[in-house]
Amino acid sequence: MKIINVTQGTQQWHALRATKFTASESSAMMGASKYQSRDALLKQKATGEQPEVNSFQEKIFARGHAAEDSARPLVENIIDEELFPATAISDEYDWMLSSFDGITMMEDVVFEHKLFNQDLYERVLANDLEPHYY
Numbered sequence: 001m002k003i004i005n006v007t008q009g010t011q012q013w014h015a016l017r018a019t020k021f022t023a024s025e026s027s028a029m030m031g032a033s034k035y036q037s038r039d040a041l042l043k044q045k046a047t048g049e050q051p052e053v054n055s056f057q058e059k060i061f062a063r064g065h066a067a068e069d070s071a072r073p074l075v076e077n078i079i080d081e082e083l084f085p086a087t088a089i090s091d092e093y094d095w096m097l098s099s100f101d102g103i104t105m106m107e108d109v110v111f112e113h114k115l116f117n118q119d120l121y122e123r124v125l126a127n128d129l130e131p132h133y134y
Helices: 011-019 023-028 038-049 055-079 117-123
Strands: 002-005 084-089 096-103
Touching: 002 038, 011 096, 023 096, 055 096
Parallel strands: none
Antiparallel strands: 002 084, 084 096
8 A cells, every 4th residue: 555645634635535435435335334325425426526514523523533542542552563644545446545543654553443332332342343334
């Protein structure tokens, strides 16, 4: 993968995401997203029109980013390595992009963080994730 020098959440990052299919859109690509249909995603990519983010969604995103920033040092302590937020394009498919909550310098450990959700927690323990989370 090729690490791209953009800061997550910036205008430049959003502009890059608009031109690629992203890992966070994979459930919509499969038709399994709770938030967006496959047809809506394809229309968005074809037209470049982005859905509006409302203030409620912005607050959820901000909570998630703050929790992620707080959890990263805990994970670093567990794995005894530093993690860096990163955005990367696939070496094989230049239309695929992923933003990582944390990745090691050797790119061999990836950290993904989610806000706590009791149902999701139980599904993770049971190794029974819904396709929405793939």
